[in-house]
Structures are given as structure tokens and as C-alpha cells.
Amino acid sequence: MASLGWQLAIQTSGREGSLALLNGEHLIRTYPLSAQLRTAAAIGQAMQEALRALEQAGDHLEFVSVAVGPGSFTGLRIGVTAAKTLAYALDCPVVAIDTLQVIAAQSFPLEHNTCKLMVASRAYRQQVFTRTFTDKNVHSGRSEVMSESNWLATVASLPAGSVIAGDAIDTLRKQVDAPQPERAGKISNAFTLVPAFKAQPQAATVGRLAANESFFRTRCGAFELLPRYLRPSAAEEKRRSAEHS
Numbered sequence: 001m002a003s004l005g006w007q008l009a010i011q012t013s014g015r016e017g018s019l020a021l022l023n024g025e026h027l028i029r030t031y032p033l034s035a036q037l038r039t040a041a042a043i044g045q046a047m048q049e050a051l052r053a054l055e056q057a058g059d060h061l062e063f064v065s066v067a068v069g070p071g072s073f074t075g076l077r078i079g080v081t082a083a084k085t086l087a088y089a090l091d092c093p094v095v096a097i098d099t100l101q102v103i104a105a106q107s108f109p110l111e112h113n114t115c116k117l118m119v120a121s122r123a124y125r126q127q128v129f130t131r132t133f134t135d136k137n138v139h140s141g142r143s144e145v146m147s148e149s150n151w152l153a154t155v156a157s158l159p160a161g162s163v164i165a166g167d168a169i170d171t172l173r174k175q176v177d178a179p180q181p182e183r184a185g186k187i188s189n190a191f192t193l194v195p196a197f198k199a200q201p202q203a204a205t206v207g208r209l210a211a212n213e214s215f216f217r218t219r220c221g222a223f224e225l226l227p228r229y230l231r232p233s234a235a236e237e238k239r240r241s242a243e244h245s
Contacts, residue, residue: 004216005062008050008086009207012043012079013071013099014121014167019043020203021050025211027204029053043082063087063219065095065210067102067201069228070121070129070143076227088222095210095219098228100131100143100166102201105209107165107194108136114192116159119199120151120168128168129230130154139214145230158191165194 009020017033031046054060066083069076087094100119107117117136121129128151131141146154148171155164155172164172172193209215 004211006054006059007063007065007095007207007210008047008061009203009210010043010064010066010079010083011099011102011201011203011206012075012082013067013069013201014075015072016200017043017075017079018203019046019050020207021053022204022207022211025208027207030202030204040078040082043078047082047086061086061090061092063093063095063210063216064090065097065206066225067099067203067206068096068226069099070123070145070230071099073229076229080225080227084222084225087225093219094222094225095215096225096228097206097209097215098131098143099201100129101138101209102205103166103199104131104133104138105205106202107163107199108133108138110194110198111163111192114161114163116162118155118158118162118164120155120164120166120172122166122168122171123231127231128171130166130168138209143228143230155191160190162191163194164191165199167196167199169193169196 004024007022009022011018012033015035019031021028031049033042064083064087066079068080083094100121103119104117115135117133119131123129123145126148128146128148129143130146130151131143134140
């Protein structure tokens with residue numbers, strides 16, 4: 001597959017985000033976005049800097065990539081809206097990447113011997129976003145949302161030697177350290193936990209995945225791009241409950 005040229009990758013699904021400018025799979029520059037800077041205004045400024053640098057070099061963007069979730073409702077709306085706006089303005093395609101696939105792609109190189117990787121991200125409201133990958137295949141498994149109790153039961157059934165990555169491992173550590181009668185199921189320490197800071201999804205990884213042919217062929221137009229929330233927001237759930245009460 002020939003080089004796909006320049007792309008701008010966007011990742012705002014968590015508390016902290018980032019943008020990345022890539023040429024094919026080669027990272028050129030990263031623009032970090034702290035929790036305070038993960039706003040439409042800050043992203044717009046970072047995008048302008050990247051586009052200005054390309055213009056000065058006589059180049060232009062070929063496509064945009066973005067992590068579409070699951071993740072923070074606010075973060076996803078900001079990132080997806082930015083990607084849609086940029087793709088529409090430049091009349092270029094967008095490649096949508098599942099956030100849990102991003103975490104898996106960052107975690108596989110850290111644990112070379114694992115055949116099963118579970119990615120688990122906090123969804124709050126006693127829920128967890130999760131996906132289990134096998135044979136180091138970033139396309140395996142299916143992203144879903146589980147209650148914390150069901151997720152812990154699933155963890156208890158994992159074979160020894162499995163690896164778990166994502167910020168939900170803090171919940172798991174509490175279960176491992178808890179006295180035996182208080183544990184949810186047969187949670188043990190027979191698996192490896194990837195430190196949360198190493199599994200924090202990065203825009204650079206979004207871009208490298210998007211430059212892969214298997215992802216790039218799923219590209220879409222700006223108006224087709226949608227976030228993957230996997231569940232209704234708290235406000236939507238509250239409204240539905242009120243409607244049925």
C-alpha cells in the first residue's frame with residue numbers, strides 16, 4: 001500500500017487528549033491537551049498550528065483520523081465535532097478508530113507473551129467499557145459496556161497469564177487487595193496489569209492505526225462520522241426514567 005500522505009489524528013475520549021500530525025505512519029508532531037485544554041477552542045488552535053506548518057511546507061492534509069469512543073461524552077463530542085468540521089472544510093475523508101483498540105495497540109508491545117488482553121476503561125456510574133483481544137489481533141473482540149460486578153466476574157474467568165489494561169484497573173486493584181470474603185468472585189493476581197499511564201490513549205496511536213490499510217478502507221465522509229457512546233448519557237437516562245414514571 002502506498003503512503004497515504006499527511007493526516008491529523010485527534011484523541012479526546014478521556015480526561016486528557018492530544019492531536020498528532022503524521023505523514024503516513026510516521027509521527028511528525030504531537031499537540032498535548034490537558035484536561036483543562038481539552039476544549040473546542042484549544043483543539044481549534046492546535047489544528048491551526050498543524051495546518052499552518054503544512055502550508056508553509058507546501059503540503060496539505062489527505063485525511064483526518066479520530067478516536068470515536070467509547071469514552072467521555074463531552075470529550076467525544078469535542079473530538080468528533082472537530083474531525084467532522086475539519087474534514088468537511090478540506091473535503092477529505094475521516095477514519096474512525098475505536099478507543100479500546102487504541103489502548104490495545106499501545107499495550108500489546110508491553111507484554112510480548114500474552115495471548116489474551118482485556119482492555120477496561122472506567123465508564124463511571126458503576127460501569128466499565130471493555131473489550132477482550134486475542135492473539136494480538138487489534139480487530140478481535142467487541143467493545144461493550146458492563147456493570148462493574150459483571151466485569152469483575154468476567155475478569156475472574158480469565159486464564160492465568162492474561163493482561164489487563166486501562167484505567168479501570170484501579171477498581172481491580174482494590175478487589176485484589178481486599179480481604180478474601182470481600183472480593184467479587186475469585187479475583188486473584190494471576191494476571192498482569194498494564195500501568196494506566198502507559199495505556200492512556202494517544203493521538204499518535206490513533207494516526208498509526210488509521211494509516212493501516214485495514215482501518216483506512218473503513219474511511220467515511222464528514223457527515224457519516226458518529227461517536228460510539230455504547231450507552232445513553234446520564235441526562236438521557238434521567239429523561240427516559242421520568243417519561244416512564
